[in-house]
Amino acid sequence: MRSTEDLADDLASAVRTTEIFAVYQPQVSLETGSVVAAEALCRWRHPHLGEIDPQRMIDVAERTGVIHALGRRMLDDGLDTLEEWRKSGRDWAVAVNVSPLQFDDDSFAQHVATEVPRRALRPGSLILELTSDPQPSADSALLPRLQMLRDRGVEISLAGYGTASLPPDRLRQLPLDEVKIPGSLVRATQAEAQASLREEVATAHAHGLRVVAEGIETLTHLDIAVRLGCDHAQGFLIREPDSEIAFP
Structure with missing residues (x-):
């Protein structure tokens, strides 16, 4: 197995090639x-x-700083695809995963702020999905940058909602438009777990947030998402991730 350092070198080079590519998984209302x-x-x-495991790739990128180049590459690819959708008459939004580490300096936020008017993006057509809850110690730099982007029509989403790693009071601190519930929670069948999650969804709605259920693999999971009160859903039942953009 290649070391983290070797993989990091490979990844830094791959970011500039077609070895790195995006696949797209639709969300439905x-x-x-x-x-x-x-x-x-x-x-x-x-x-x-x-194929490198995506989580391993992200772990290597975050530990070695390659996440900055990788994140910008994925943003630009996502925006290019968004323009293709728009040209073909598909008025969808694109959600791009971003690590909180990408906001350590101002360059990423400024790049996004530049691209929004340059590409004449409609408000809400770009969603930046934070892959984890940032450390509160980073808020003094992060929160103004997120708010600046929201003021320019970019929506902010947060993955991992409903887990112990995301205290409820963070919803009041972070400038969010959307939260995403992991598939592992949506698929939980215990009545107590579902009741707790239903309360989490109600809390998010009380803060004016949209709720997306991830990991929908069966009709039963879809029914759970509906009963929880989620707004959107994504998962293999709806469509597997695909490099093609012409979803029906």
Whole structure:
């Protein structure tokens, strides 16, 4: 197995090539059943190792600083795809995963702020999905940058809602538009767990947030998402991630 350092070197080079590419998984409105957005998911096809596990890739990128170049590459790919959707008459949003580390300096936020008017993006068509709850110690730099982007029509989403790692009071601190419930929680069958999650959804709605259920793999999971009161859903039942953008 290649070391983290070797993989980091490979990844730093791959960011500039077609080894790195995006696949897209649509989100549907649970009210209308229509596609409303698609999440851009990063993939790495290593020339010698084959498909690299996405979580391993992100771990390496975050530990070594490659996340900055990788994050900008995924943002630009997502925005290019958004323009293709718009040209073909598909008025969807694109959700791009971002690590909180990408906001350590101002360059990423400024790049996004530049691209929004340059590409004439409609408000809400770009969603930046924070892959984890940032450390409160980073808030003094992070929160003004997130708010600046929201003021320019970019929506902010947070993954991992409903887990112990995200205290409820963080909803009041972070400038959010959306939270995403992990599939592992949506798929929980215990009545007590579902009742607790229903309260979490109600709390998010009370803060004016949209709630997305991830990991929808069966009709039973879809029914749970509806009963929880979620707004949008994504998962293999709806569509597996795909490099094609022409979703029906």
